[in-house]
Amino acid sequence: MSEVNSADDGERPDRGGGPGRDPGGGVRLGGWTRFVTARPRLSLLVALLLTALAVVAGGGVADRLGSGGWEDPAAQSTYATKVLEREFPGSQPNLLLLVDSGRRSVDAPSVAAEAKRLAARLAAEPGVTGVGSYWQSGAPTLRAEDGHEALVAARITGDEKTASETLDRLAPTYRGAHGPVKVKVGGPVAVRHEMQTTIREDLTRAELIALPVTLVLLVMVFGSAVAALLPLGVGIVAILGTNAVLRGITEFTDVSVFAMNLTTALGLGLAIDYALFIVRRFREELATGAEPPAAIAATLRTAGRTVLFSALTVAVSLAAMLLFPQYFLRSFAYAGIAVVLLAAGAALILLPAALVLLGHRVNSLDLRRVFRRGKSRETTGAGAAGERTAAGERTADGGAAWGRMASLVMRRAPLFAVATTVGLVVLGLPFLGVKFGTADDRQLPSSAEAHVVQQHIREGFPGSPGGGLEVLAEGRATETQYTAYKERIAALPEVRRVDGPLVKGDTAYFAVQPKGEAVDEGAQRLVGELRATDAPFDTSVTGTAAVLVDSKHAIADQLPWAAGFIAVVTLFLVFLLTGSVLIPVQAVLLNALSLTAMFGAVVWVFQDGHLSGLLGFTSSGSIETTLPVLMFCVAFGLSMDYGVFLLSRIKEEYDRTGDHRDAVRFGLQRTGGLITAAAVILAVVMVAIGTSRVTNTKMLGLGIALAVLMDAMVVRSLLVPAVMRLTGRATWWAPAPLRRFHERFGLSEGEPPAAPEEKEADQERDKVAAPG
Template sequence: MTEVNKPPRLGGWTRFVTARPRLSLLVALVITALAVVAGSGVADRLGSGGWEDPDAQSTYATKALEREFPDSQPNFLLLVDSGSADVDDSAVAAEARNLTARLAAEPGVTGVGSYWQADAATAPSLRAKDGHEALIAARITGDESTMSDTLDRMAPHFRGTHGPVEVKIGGIVAVRHEMQTIIKEDLARAELIALPVTLVLLVMVFGSAVAALLPLGIGIVAILGTNAVLRGLTELTDVSVFAINLTTALGLGLAVDYALFIVRRFREELSGGAEPLQAVGTTLRTAGRTVLFSALTVAVSLAAMLVFPQYFLRSFAYAGIAVVLLAAAAALILLPAALILLGHRVDALDLRRLFRRGRSRSAAAETSGTSAFGAPGEKGKAWARLATLVMRRAPFFALGTTAVLVLLGLPFLGVKFGTADDRQLPSTSESHIVQQHIRDGFPGSPGGGLEVLAEGKATPAQYTAYKDRVAALSEVVRVDGPLVKGDSAYFTVTPKGEAVGDDAQRLVHDLRATDAPFDTKVTGTAAVLVDSKHAIGERLPWAAGFIAVVTLFLVFLLTGSVLIPIQAVVLNALSLSAMFGAVVWVFQDGHLSGLLGFTSPGSIETTLPVLMFCVAFGLSMDYGVFLLSRIKEEYDRTGDHNGAVRHGLQRTGGLITAAAVILAVVMVAIGTSRVTNTKMLGLGIALAVLMDAMIVRSLLVPAVMRLTGKATWWAPGPLRRFHQRFGLSEGGHERPARGAGDGATSHDVPADRDGDGSPHESGGIRALR
């Protein structure tokens, strides 16, 4: 057998994956079935909080108050509406006292109080300004699951009409319970939207219904597997209910991305005459390596959230890393097994054949699943012409695109950080209505006060002196207390303005700086916000540094260049500017709130920008890897820098765009949620993905690479030799550059060709052809 006709040897990984395809699929089916069982009911075990720093002063004080003074921490409210009557009307008061007594008798409820039982000092804050509404407050005890069960049991008995009054349910327990319920309902609706739309888009991309179903199947396996992982994690730590949305979005989106590249390369190999086993081997050595490297870059960005103490952010790291690795594993193990069994039948049920009448089978096969991605064909030529145009006017496109992205990001300079509250819910939700009535109609800031925990022995005179010092602070409206129990006491401080406004946040710092003869800890909504901002600000440089360093290292392993990793990090960060600007303009400032159906709280929840950056940066690197690997491969082969950039965009531009559109569809489906944070996450990341694929990868990257020229590939001698030894390659070795001295570029000569005259496959992880 001649070298030309000899099929390539199968590597160890390829032999492992392809040895028993039927057994692989059977095992996968069994594992998936077990994952369905293990992950069932996972949403019911997820928490709806997690925005606070568990090690913060405010968290300590909150737990101490719950333990020592449970009545000081009401988390359940009944809004009693007397209609046209006054809340002091005898019939209204009698019914309200009856409701208060019934609530106090409920198991799992403590600290019940109401306007009709309050003393003269606190009663005004529990009565609406118009005199037609008043509050009954209580505390539901237990963990989140127990509180949710208690609420489910009680709510039907208190909600609705009771004689002369109408009762609505509110409080933090009700807000979180309603949020959890809505997220579960919205997630089911998002899946019903995303799955069929994604299938339609995949059919349009591949033509073949069989090929289109493969990425969808990989996505479903990844989602079900991650649900099982999250269910297991709930036994060990708190996990946010919001993380399940990321599981669906990334599981489906990335699985589709990875399967797109693998299925397309497999079909190309088949159309070139390869047998299925040989085609799978070539696919795994090329597209498979690219998928693996891409998954690592996404996982690195998501892992950075483990730096932060808030379990809201850590939950997204757990879910994200799990779903990325499972999507990659399914694409690299299950998908090849399915492709071997399908063989040429992967093109079965080609729904585009109706539009190809009159064309030969060979001509159809030559472009099937190819031109749609920007490979050879008219669409590929269009991407090549775009690359030529951009590089011919590189300064204009580089400066113009950068200016546009910076301009779109300017609104973020006015960002205001806040806490998640009932305004995350739709305006029609019961708990949101209750809290909005309290904000608009009740004096002061009910539920928005600050509490000072005092620990240590003190005399009444010392308590009085401290209270006077606090009352003298400029941001204070009123100080109540102290309530003393043993060696502990607490004061309630009402700040001026909004519960989490600038005055309240300044007051937190002032209270913590106020001298006292005992230890003091400050908590309350504003204190939680201050501590959360501090925790994020303190750890943000570490997270950003981790992402930057690991990304620089991985891209260096891919390219062998010093400049390209820096370009990748800077351009990726720049591509996110439009997302951050839109988040502030839309969700903080309230533009389009009517169209999108949400209530703007006038701020952005503190953890959301961190989450969105980590997710969007990882996805940007996902697309960057596919483009850079293709450019690198061509430059290794020809030594023509401009031609490599043009070739890379021609080969991957359409493919990246198709993948981005599909992922954006999934994120927009998530963005239809009625919970504002989820809506912001879905729509914001959809925008970032589209901007990255259509603007940054198509215009900014080729323009910048044209400006940097062959210096793009420069590396100092030690790093060049490190890359030659440890860099990622497709087999074979790069030839040494001309001039072995330090500072030479690492790719000055074309790569060798194999015995059959085809280009030698060397260099970094290759993108698909």
């Protein structure tokens, strides 16, 4: 990977009176620039103190996070579940003891006696209610078809944290051998508990993988070990700060444990992106002879603006998830917005202060010298300037390669545009067969105890125990009315059996077993049929399939608003950057196109099960409903991140020369290596997250890694220059009112235009300096 940070890779010289200076010769500093350049040590001290406070404030955040959040809190199924938990706790068991009698029958006297003793003991435990078992009820759904296993079901009361603590207390007591039987612990509460524990362990392992690999890649990019450590520092600050933010949010609302993965991935990934951009620009300014304060002023005025603008575009994509009612999605918005803003803040405040203090020492400890001994001897006598020149020549070659590729793409623009678009569409075709489902025990490794229990139930028990539907009936009714309603339910084509009603005052419930799997298409149709069945009382339907149906409806209702929000705000922000009407439309469409490979791979791999053995997961035959929304928002935001970096350089060059084709070539030449390096590093972080043993986390990490690489290496390198060549100078068109709006409020990475008095001063200096 070649260095991407020298000034000598083809960039035009500045027009003003020197690097980091306005045309009048003075250095213009913004408020934060003045502070970090005048008091860099104080800036660093304040940042370190705030980071230390974040460590304290964010301590124990993982223990306060939930593992659910897929249901719509306003849905009918959620309401029915809460009423049933309160009135009929036995109808909503979340703890299952799988009792294995070995070669004996579960009806053997010794087995039955021990199982009844375990059930009675469990019923006496604090925090446990609604205990029932096969040996008490004789229900056939609680007995395995081979007669060697049966279930004890119960409900652990309290919220997720309380239930998890209760399970920690109970599981060691009941798990294992008890006389003639062996017991395994499962059920939804056990699945959630194992998922939280596994995610925590996997996240630690991912960090241990990602940090050293990332450091090596950064050294390869920068050459300097000192420069390479700076992005990692920014990332660590962003992650620790976000943990503190999440800890505070948990005081007011639920937050998903999965959000921790996004915090780590985006914290490292975006911090590295932003730091790469700023450190590279700073080193460019130093290489042209600027002193560190002037260099950092120019850096923040140019690259700093782009970083801030990029952070806003990413935050917008993530903020769209706040429109959805599921706290699983909202959690990623909380974590994502916080980590993006903190990464940008650290890159714009903490990093400049460090760069001012380091100065030219930012290029120290070039670890690549051991591989370039010959070149090092040649440059020994030349000093630091000679080293910078050699580095610049190496970068020029890499930049020239990107420039040649851009020229080739633009010479064959129709071919590259059509071929790339068709290829991306083909890669996305498997998504047309997507099937949505719910997250269950198959998210866990096949060896996890909770997974083993549920797999035994799925394969060996009739009627999918725990996967049925419950119908809540509210209102005064007679026995005759209940019987008539039960008969109407039993007559539905998808119903295997109806149990009940169990009556308590004016409330009752019926347990309905569908003929197929718990969440297959038949079960989902049955939800609608039950809700449409006439009854002389108010009815509400819940159960796994009902939660899925309601979740799909909630997402479908909000998806147009979320997509519209992302599109409109992105169009506006890109217009502010470019002043063009066409470029924002291109950016939105091409960014969306860059995600096709990710969505196609998600279905082909994780739904259809291809590569499941290699990647170590169990396919459930469906994709959890909220995952595509999450992956779209994150990947679209990251694509915009890279798009902003490229467009800002193209716009800067077009403003300088007015040559559209050369501006596109120059923009790719200047940012191609940077974007590729940033994408590879971010992909490494996401792949490290993708080593998780939890399938959803694996899907998130590997899917976004693929999207990032496709965006940087295909869309930014091939499709964007091809499309911009085809649209030509019309790319930059905007109606007069919008042009005036952009002139007043627009943003760019380039130098701000000089005021009239500054131009006059320039002309006077030129006259004095002219020979003769």
